[in-house]
Amino acid sequence: MEVSGEVTEEAAPAQTPVEDAPPAVVPPSERPETGREREQLLLTPVEVDHGKAVYREALPGILQIPADAALALARKSSLWPMQFGLACCAIEMIATYMSHYDLDRFGIFPQASPRQSDVMIIAGTVTKKMAPAVKLLYEQMPNPKWVISMGACATNGGPYTRYDRVLQGVDKIIPVDVYVPGCPPRPEALIDGFIALQHKIMEERGKG
Numbered sequence: 001m002e003v004s005g006e007v008t009e010e011a012a013p014a015q016t017p018v019e020d021a022p023p024a025v026v027p028p029s030e031r032p033e034t035g036r037e038r039e040q041l042l043l044t045p046v047e048v049d050h051g052k053a054v055y056r057e058a059l060p061g062i063l064q065i066p067a068d069a070a071l072a073l074a075r076k077s078s079l080w081p082m083q084f085g086l087a088c089c090a091i092e093m094i095a096t097y098m099s100h101y102d103l104d105r106f107g108i109f110p111q112a113s114p115r116q117s118d119v120m121i122i123a124g125t126v127t128k129k130m131a132p133a134v135k136l137l138y139e140q141m142p143n144p145k146w147v148i149s150m151g152a153c154a155t156n157g158g159p160y161t162r163y164d165r166v167l168q169g170v171d172k173i174i175p176v177d178v179y180v181p182g183c184p185p186r187p188e189a190l191i192d193g194f195i196a197l198q199h200k201i202m203e204e205r206g207k208g
């Protein structure tokens, strides 16, 4: 607590010793001494994380899978984003849909109507004039639905941080699931955003 510019004894933060902090370097006593030991260390097999299967083989040829996992797998493998762009980020989004990046391999097909879409990509600057239209399109999408905020403008106003007529983040009017950074993000970054969304769909299966 600071009183009249003086710092009392209570204000001094207690020095808690960090006992469990890992050592920054391997201590000399634990380093391999001989060349053979060093080689053994280098040739240690990589630990592979095989993940956890969502299904169980009950009998040969018969798989058991929870219904929520089956639904989540279907949803994440058939994301249909709405054809909708707002500014320069939309050009990168359109490039991502082209054959070079081949989004079809993820089951991602752009749709021309909000009523057949389950993903909205906010690709560009959201002005306060456009914001009500964005909100209306979101409301017209059926559930379940997700939103990707693509680029700095959609996330927090980007270069237009001090512009009164620009919404400082689309999450002020609709919920956002994935934020893709960049100005503009490259197609690889948007694909990364889709993969993050697929992970989120699997993680949140069965909730709500």
Ligand code: SF4
Pocket: 087, 088, 089, 090, 123, 124, 125, 150, 151, 152, 153, 154, 158, 159, 182, 183, 184, 185
């Ligand atoms: S983030 Fe950059 S590229 Fe994207 S809409 Fe804004 S100014 Fe344009």
